[in-house]
Amino acid sequence: MLAYDFMRRAFIVGTLLAIIIPMIGVIMINRKTSMIGDALSHTSLAGIGIGLILGQNPVRWSLIICVIAAFATEIIRKKFKEYGDMATAIIMSTGIGLAAILSDFSPGGTSFESYLFGSITTLTKVDLYMAIAVSLAVIFISLYLYWALLYISIDPDMARLVGVKVDLISGIFTFLTAITVAISAKMVGALMVTSLMVIPVATSLLIGRSYKQTYFLSIIFAIISLLSGIILSYNYGIKTGGATVVLAVIGLVLVSALSYFYKKIIKNKKDAK
Numbered sequence: 001m002l003a004y005d006f007m008r009r010a011f012i013v014g015t016l017l018a019i020i021i022p023m024i025g026v027i028m029i030n031r032k033t034s035m036i037g038d039a040l041s042h043t044s045l046a047g048i049g050i051g052l053i054l055g056q057n058p059v060r061w062s063l064i065i066c067v068i069a070a071f072a073t074e075i076i077r078k079k080f081k082e083y084g085d086m087a088t089a090i091i092m093s094t095g096i097g098l099a100a101i102l103s104d105f106s107p108g109g110t111s112f113e114s115y116l117f118g119s120i121t122t123l124t125k126v127d128l129y130m131a132i133a134v135s136l137a138v139i140f141i142s143l144y145l146y147w148a149l150l151y152i153s154i155d156p157d158m159a160r161l162v163g164v165k166v167d168l169i170s171g172i173f174t175f176l177t178a179i180t181v182a183i184s185a186k187m188v189g190a191l192m193v194t195s196l197m198v199i200p201v202a203t204s205l206l207i208g209r210s211y212k213q214t215y216f217l218s219i220i221f222a223i224i225s226l227l228s229g230i231i232l233s234y235n236y237g238i239k240t241g242g243a244t245v246v247l248a249v250i251g252l253v254l255v256s257a258l259s260y261f262y263k264k265i266i267k268n269k270k271d272a273k
Helices: 005-030 034-054 058-079 081-103 109-117 125-144 146-154 156-161 166-188 193-207 211-236 240-272
Strands: none
Touching (some): 005 125, 005 211, 034 081, 034 109, 125 146, 146 166, 193 211
């Protein structure tokens, strides 16, 4: 399997994405803004459509469109503070509408479809280099701003009191979210990115006893799901994103069941005493 160049690229990119997607997902879930990731993933399809029509790298255009959409969402959220979800709905609707129109003009329906659900066979060296560059940037900035991001995800007002530049850090996080979603579209699939942001984090919340544990457990669960999804995709010819998400859901169910029985056993032991 690893004798093929495209599989080696898939494993490298898959590992990197499995690290950075949950790093963003943990913050988004704490901020209760996980649906923004969904809006951006759908909007990324518009960028992909532009890239395919122009005959240029779709991931590059996906990056541009996602960054614009991410900051547009934040502007709308600030303008209509009492209607926070409205911004997400507006951006998602715009992105889906543009993607639907552009898909009719993009050459080769199969190419566009591969971005919907992910494909390991379409990764190029350019995609690999872009994924490495984006991943290193996200990892470095996320770890460097670890405490600041934690504070603003819990309580922005408290973050201001301890000296965190909330607006600046929020802007940086918005940018990181946008580039993470954009770079993940080709591998995981634009419609699947949010699932990988949320499900590993949800799984880790069941057993994590602290924020730090949840943070790192979500990365471990994401790596297991994504790499297993790549292997299934290669062996059975199924979509990478679909296989990854289904495996992540199975992991969530198993961990949930094990956690339930473990707590029940502990409770029975305490009652016996």
